[in-house]
Amino acid sequence: xxxxxxxxxxxxxxxxxxxxxxxxxxxxxxxxxxxxxxxxxxxxxxxxxxxxxxxxxxxxxxxxxxxxxxxxxxxxxxxxxxxxxxxxxxxxxxxxxxxxxxxxxxxxxx
Numbered sequence: 001x002x003x004x005x006x007x008x009x010x011x012x013x014x015x016x017x018x019x020x021x022x023x024x025x026x027x028x029x030x031x032x033x034x035x036x037x038x039x040x041x042x043x044x045x046x047x048x049x050x051x052x053x054x055x056x057x058x059x060x061x062x063x064x065x066x067x068x069x070x071x072x073x074x075x076x077x078x079x080x081x082x083x084x085x086x087x088x089x090x091x092x093x094x095x096x097x098x099x100x101x102x103x104x105x106x107x108x109x110x
Contacts, residue, residue: 004046004047004048004072005024005041005044005045005046005047006018006023006024006046006047006048006049006050007023007024007025007026007037007041007046007048007049007050008023008024008025008026008049008050008051008052008078009026009028009034009037009038009049009050009051009052009055010025010026010027010028010050010051010052010054010055010078010080010081011027011029011052011054011080011081012027013080013081014052014078014080014081015027016081017081018050023050028055029055031055031058031059034051034055034058034059035059035062038051038059038062038063038066038075039062039066041073042066042073045072045073046072046073047072047073047074048073048074048076049073049074049075049076050076050077050078051063051075051076051077051078052077052078052079052080052081053077053078053079053080054080056077063075063077
């Protein structure tokens with residue numbers, strides 16, 4: 001059975017619950033540090049990388065670049081545990097749905 005390595009990049013509060021279920025938690029705060037860690041985990045063959053929204057905001061271009069090259073790792077932006085969400089996750093999800101369906105279904109009403 002293939003076991004994929006998983007990591008979460010975020011603040012202490014965001015990483016803690018993931019560590020509790022065996023996911024590698026990487027606490028960091030600086031954009032350059034986040035970019036370095038993302039590149040390392042990408043090259044090491046991780047299967048899934050979760051990244052806190054507040055950190056991903058400064059790395060979106062790099063995330064897009066990495067995910068265009070290969071299907072793995074899956075890089076998923078998650079809301080920060082304590083910080084207010086800047087809405088990146090919601091915006092990206094709406095964009096993916098719009099591309100998949102062809103219309104913005106979030107604006108549809110009953």
